[in-house]
Amino acid sequence: MAYVAVKGGTIAIEESIKRLKYERLRKREILSVKEIEAGMRGLIDQVMSESSLYSEELAAISIKQGEGNPEESVFLLRAYRSTLPRKHYSRVVNSEDMIVERRISASFKDIPGGQTLGSSYDYTHRLIDFDLINEKIEDALEWLERFEMETDEKKDNVHGGKMPKVLDYLRSEGLVLDCRENNKEPKDVTKKSIEFPTERSERLQVLTRGQTGSVTTLGYAALRGYGALHPTVGELRIGNLPIYVDNPLNDSKDDEDSFYIGEIRVTEVETLIPIPIEKERGKTELEFEIGYGMCYGQNETKAIAMSILDYCLETGNPKYSTHDEEFVLLHIDSVEATGFISHLKLPHYVTFQSKLDSVRKTKKGE
């Protein structure tokens, strides 16, 4: 009866929480929130994306509190998010307005505007850089100065700012069907719980909030053998999107009258999936369908996997569980999955006693 003795639970918990603090501090170093914000961009992006709360500072605090455990940090941010009233909704954000930092296409070498590699691990060798052990701030600052001077000189011939979308080119060639803009008010799964069948806005929301590992895994499964598709990345772009809200003091809904409230950095992916289309007299033609992914921060694998799953759920092939919206959408949320798995650690003495009674009764019947 280790942890449900009639009395004493309270003291045991307090001691356990002290232990936890001890674990965080025992090496006698304190991580500052600023350091986390500066040096853990990857983790911050992942945590913001899974929390669906865009704040680098809050993410950094929660990473500190959770000792770098993304599951814990996301949990903290989501719980905090629950306490925030929704005061404004942004105006529709158009990804063509992105100030692009990185933008590649795996489909076309020569895309209008060109490929911009930006910053990426893709072209590095994954060799541990032992020099980082003794990295000195003076060296870092010196390097920064040189780098910034170089980029300033090059600025004229470096693309920055807005870029045309790759898919627009395909549309103009007639290779991708033109789709109309859908400016229907999106459903929000955090305001009204999800019901099936879902709308696309709900699916995209659940996918973008999904646990990075889960979204990647299911996207991979769809790619490898449980989804029968082979997509190509039409365009992957990373950059900042400006966010505007309507003037809260009047109902003008006018562009001129809206307020700029800041920028969010996102990864956006459009994948192209070749699909045979039956034409007259048994003829088939190939056409491209599109899968869409967008995440907070630089989360490229997740955004690509999301675009695959978006397409899977749009088609809903009953043969594969990766196409089953209940299977995918109800199991990829970090807080839900980790919460229910971890609840198995709670005492189940009553339920187990009850089961024991049933087991004994079945034995008696023999």
Place this chain on the structure above:
Amino acid sequence: MTTRYNFAFFDEGSKREIRRATLKAIAIPGYQVPFASREMPIARGWGTGGLQLTLSLVGKEDVIKIIDQGSDESVNAVNIKKLVTKTTGIQETHNTTEATIIQSRHRIPEIPLKEGQILVLQVPIPEPLRYVEPSEYITKRLHADKEYSGAWLMLFEQIMKYGNMSTGADHPVSVNERYVMAPSPIPRFDNGKMNSSNALILLGAGREKKIYAIPPYTKVVSLAFEDYPFEVESFEDKRCRICGGKAVFMDELIDEKTGEKYYQCNDSSYCLEKLKSELSA
């Protein structure tokens, strides 16, 4: 960046929204009302459904009792209680009769509840048909059609395989002769306490985002067959080693020294109250 939290954690708009779903649940006994379940400071699966109900209902005058598997001092009960009192400053109690809101995981207290009290049960899987049908879309339709052969068949198969119904906790009940409902994993022993209860019973599933209710004096019947009646866990001729209590749900324990099996009331506050009244008598 310092932030203070609102009374009972939530903003008032969120509380109102949860209460609206609760009212609907009371109006349709046993029907699972979807609600926009929030992420809470405790983990999903650890009682967030119950906690959201409690926080949406609690007022400054309320007295709260929180139990986990019958115990007021179980780690999770303590944890939830700490959160509620920290964000509200209200009174807590171990005494069942004193409480206005009782949040419980997997037990209904042994001391009968009174009119005006609210029992909040934490629910892991609110769908009684989930084990026979994984799809939410389909189970929702089965409820609409009052199509419960899946639940009956599950019980029938248990009888065929094991000679009796082997449901353990969470034995399905029929509410108000309309909806089949998962009573949350309370032991079968507690199912009867739901029938025509004096207190309002609310059930909250945070992760599954459902609220449902049994209003006071509602008919609640455990599913069973004429020739295979519903049976509760038997603790015949078992007595609590501490208070000598009988006919209550018991924990089965092993004496560390002698290695012998002994029994103890699972409802720890019932056990302590009984001892107290015997001592003062």
